[in-house]
Amino acid sequence: MIEGVKEKKCIHHVDDRGFFMELVREDEALLERFGQLSLSMSYPGVIKAFxxxxxxxxxxxxxxxxxxxxxxxxREDSPTYKETNVFYMGETNPIVLVIPKGVAHGYRVLGTSPATIVYLTSQAYNPNAPDEYRIPWDDESIGFDWETKNR
Structure with missing residues (x-):
């Protein structure tokens, strides 16, 4: 796995009223600090990367x-420099994924329904000095094939 990436399986507490799930707690040391909580919805097939x-x-x-x-x-100084990881996340696999600074990230919505992402960041977005750098979804240096293969 890419150095610094953390994956946490989520535990549902279920009863006849529904369920409860803790996503991120300060005592888990997933983030150095907390900055912002955001939510976004994307339609089926949409790729938001990188x-x-x-x-x-x-x-x-x-x-x-x-x-x-x-x-x-x-990250040129990382032991996993230029490594690519793929995670399948969502309703059928509820996990929390920590993405460290310097790791490019993106996603493609699977299936026929929209997907909603909830994301936390270790600092708040600053529109006057955004800490966000774009790479095309089909960048040759990454070389990722987004197409799902039938087996």
Whole structure:
């Protein structure tokens, strides 16, 4: 796994009223600090990729729908430099994913329903000095094939 990436299985507490799930707790040491909590919805087939941050870590969770999440390590001093990881996240696999600064990340919505992502960042977004750097979804240096293969 890419150095610094953390995956946490989520535990549902279920009863006849529904369920409760803790996503991120301060005593788990997933983030150095907390900056912002955000939510986004994307339609089936949409690819939102790639971007990375120089100063902030992200925590991703998909409570609705399913997504193929792709990470690519851009950190030259990392033992996993240029490594790519793929995670399948969402309703059918509820996990929390910590994405460290310097790791490019993006996702593709799977299935026929929209997906919702809830994400935390270790710092708040600053529109005057955004810590967000874009890479095209089909960048040749990453070389990721987003197409799902039938087996």
């Amino acid at each position: 971007h990375y941050h120089e100063n902030q870590d992200d925590v991703w969770f998909f409570p609705v729908g399913n997504a193929q999440v792709v990470l690519h390590d851009l």
